[in-house]
Amino acid sequence: MSQILAIQGSPRGERSHSRRLLESFLLAWQTQDRERAVLRREVGRVAIAPINESWIAAAFQPQEQRDEVMLADLALSETLVDELFAADRLVIATPMYNFSVPSGVKAWVDQIVRIGRTFDFDPENPRSPYTPRLLGKKALIVTTRGDHGYGPGAINAARNHADPYLRTVLGFLGIEDVTVVAVESDEYGGQAFEASYATAERALGELAASF
Numbered sequence: 001m002s003q004i005l006a007i008q009g010s011p012r013g014e015r016s017h018s019r020r021l022l023e024s025f026l027l028a029w030q031t032q033d034r035e036r037a038v039l040r041r042e043v044g045r046v047a048i049a050p051i052n053e054s055w056i057a058a059a060f061q062p063q064e065q066r067d068e069v070m071l072a073d074l075a076l077s078e079t080l081v082d083e084l085f086a087a088d089r090l091v092i093a094t095p096m097y098n099f100s101v102p103s104g105v106k107a108w109v110d111q112i113v114r115i116g117r118t119f120d121f122d123p124e125n126p127r128s129p130y131t132p133r134l135l136g137k138k139a140l141i142v143t144t145r146g147d148h149g150y151g152p153g154a155i156n157a158a159r160n161h162a163d164p165y166l167r168t169v170l171g172f173l174g175i176e177d178v179t180v181v182a183v184e185s186d187e188y189g190g191q192a193f194e195a196s197y198a199t200a201e202r203a204l205g206e207l208a209a210s211f
Ligand SMILES: Cc1cc2nc3c(=O)[nH]c(=O)nc-3n(C[C@H](O)[C@H](O)[C@H](O)COP(=O)(O)O)c2cc1C
Pocket: 010, 011, 012, 015, 016, 017, 018, 019, 094, 095, 096, 097, 098, 099, 100, 144, 145, 146, 147, 148, 186, 187
């Protein structure tokens, strides 16, 4: 059985384009096979706690040496990491905010990049000090932007720290198979936005069969 973990990153509800595209993609994906399951994790409209000093101390303490306070500090992180391991597919729907991702998506990333859980660190390892642990998974990033030209090679590509950032994080954890579908020109509206949205919708419709 295949399971998607769907991360909803927009603080907007009904008005959110990334959320709407995510839902139509999930519907199309599930329609292919009734055994397919989806777990939604809201990070845009529900606050994900930012990590703090006690969280960091707990995360770097060997598991068997964590006291009850440390275990409580890591409880949300453990849940979010368990959700990732339970899924063989990950879909992140997120707007671009200030050239990066909204703070909820960043907070989720900080909670799931965990030493000893999603990656290992061994400075003595001659191959690489980092060993990813999230293997055998595929990811899809559905991202929406107000301006345009953020794609590879385009005029604003160097300003795009949203999906390239997520790609870096996922690769670090072992998810190398990442597809990005983007909608641009939300702030301009009109035909530019409608054409971009329609292209993304089509790409997602096709991807639903092979993802
Ligand atoms: C706080 C904020 C910051 C934004 N920053 C950017 C940005 O840096 N670049 C950009 O192209 N659009 C930016 N936008 C526009 C959003 O990316 C765009 O409206 C997107 O479609 C919103 O996604 P949603 O419809 O899923 O909520 C920003 C919007 C907001 C509200």
